[in-house]
Amino acid sequence: MQTPVTLVVGATPNPERYSFLATALLEEKGYAVYPFGIKKGLINTTAIINEWPAPGTIDTVTLYLGPNAQTEYFDAIIGLAPRRIIFNPGTENPILASLAAENGIQTIEACTLVLLKTAQY
Numbered sequence: 001m002q003t004p005v006t007l008v009v010g011a012t013p014n015p016e017r018y019s020f021l022a023t024a025l026l027e028e029k030g031y032a033v034y035p036f037g038i039k040k041g042l043i044n045t046t047a048i049i050n051e052w053p054a055p056g057t058i059d060t061v062t063l064y065l066g067p068n069a070q071t072e073y074f075d076a077i078i079g080l081a082p083r084r085i086i087f088n089p090g091t092e093n094p095i096l097a098s099l100a101a102e103n104g105i106q107t108i109e110a111c112t113l114v115l116l117k118t119a120q121y
Contacts, residue, residue, distance in 0.1 A: 013041025
């Protein structure tokens, strides 16, 4: 059985950012992670990927981009057909949530770090 992959949208090599911390914690907890970002760099030993993943490869999308920055990714996110999208605090977006619902994608407004630390991920 293949391990479900989490796409971290907005990954950054800055260790003070939540996307960095979430990527590191996902890996620490044994989850497969695809850290997508526009900046090149590493999150611990994992390279940030600057190419969008192929459809059918992502189980969960966790967002670390504000609503305005998400607009250009709407079609790409929906096109991945993930099982769920996690809107971390500050990323809530009713338009993307509506598109997700129309396409049978679950949405959650929660903090990925809290979900991981409380075994609710």
